Amino acid sequence: MTDSPPVKQRRRDSYKYYILKQKIVPYMFLLPNLLIFGLFIITPAIIGIYFSFTLFRGLGDTPVFNGLDNYRTLFGDQGFRDAMRNTIFLVAATLPIVFFSSLMLALLLAQPLRAKAFWRATYYWPVMISFIVVGLIWQWILRDSRGLLNGLVVTLGFERLQTLLNPRFAWWSVVFVFTWSRAGYYMIMFLAALLSVPVSLYEAAEIDGANRLQRFLYVTYPVLKPARTMVFILAAMEIFKIYPLVVSFTAGGPFRATVFTVQYIYETAFQYRQVGLASAMSVIMILFVMVFSGVNMYLAKRGGEV
């Protein structure tokens, strides 16, 4: 009885120690990841916001606070306005095309086809190719002289086209090549959602005498809602930050017709060394992306869960 308190004490101590240790354990497991996020994503994001309020020329320079000057300059910057407008138009043009192509591919593969895995693999394959190489391949095919497209046009006896030297053609080529490169990816998301539609829903619709189109409109399309929202937001973000694809495809030309925001920010920072200004542009761009995603998620939520 006399030596029981110390034992109890020790036991309680080790229990306390154990609880404490258990509390620290999850943080230890998270540490490496959080360290990297903190240092290389969150810190730069915060520093970037600060830079946007400074006069900061050249990457070896020290930033000097100058308030909203950069934002004022930026609204008068014709180049930035053009790049921003160009990007928004690109999103507006590409998003519906990517959206419906990938949905169509998914609907095709949801049919009881033979060799389904083969078709799926061929449609998905361009996703595996880097944007740099995708850009090169398509430049090789579409370039004005000696390209495959013009070769085909001439062989068929038509007048040769002005292709990547024509601003309008080049711009729509970016839309096309992006779609070619990414449709397979979004197709998979739609496909997964399609295959999860309960068969009983279709059977019920069929008993009610719904035809193929009606079954799609009233059964399939509503069920696809979460997938639709996800594809919409992810694809929009990808188009917003388009750059590597353009680098090797048109390099922003001809006559800067395919210069989009990221390229403009990159040039402002690394070629013209206007780091403060470039940071302000980044802030504006992030705001755009956030507002766009936020509005879409809100609309998706308001529409109710399916």
Add this chain to the structure above:
Amino acid sequence: MRRHRTPWFTYPLAVFFAAFFLIPVIYAVMSAFKPVAELRLIVPTFFPRSLTLDNFRSAWNAVPHFPTVLFNTFLVAVSSTALAVTINTMSGYALAKFRFKGDTLILMIILATIMLPLEVIMVPIFRVLRFFGMYNSLWALIIPPAATPAGIFLMRQFLLTIPNDLIESARIDGASEWKIFYKIIVPNAKPAIATIAIFSFMWRWNDYIWPLIAISSPRKYTLQLAIATFQGQYQTDWSSLLATSAISMIPMLIIFLIFQRQFVQGTVETGMKG
């Protein structure tokens, strides 16, 4: 699914799309084997009239430090993937199997970083890398990109399905937390680990933005950066460009043919690029 009759145009359409997605790549790869004279024809040939490996030889000589660049790309892709798998599994485990202060907040922050495109914080990242002495070092391509929000999220979702009893009984047996992690969690997480590994390898192999921000000397280039830079300088050297592009696609093709199922699965589960 119940078998409806497929509409008559299903197979023609399937074939059309297969051609649409495959022919450009096949054409570019075949072009890499054409002699230079054939590449310069005003009206190009589709199938090569004669085959040669000259373009690969000229690429090897024309692209600065070609063997080093190839080695860098492999080194970066493999080591960054190893790191990504390790730390993403650890984080996924913590977020799936522990309740602790700030757990939802941390998960939210991790998911929010997906919404922050790397492309718009290029400038400050450049400064941070310089601050840590990582600028122009392959470490900058290995360590920072290894923390992929998509990887963590995928691992968390996967580990939620592992029964807690497994972990609890090991804990009662007196196993240390680290031991529980690598004796119980890791073996059970193999499918998710495989998915993260192949995606991470693809992302690092194809990456252009991180090398563009972090690397300045051609000896440290990775393949994508080397191709883009070379193209910027020698726009017309198509023989080298096509050969290098073909080389850069080979590992991806092999990985894709082996792990096709994981790619499809991973696309569904993560729904995002890292």
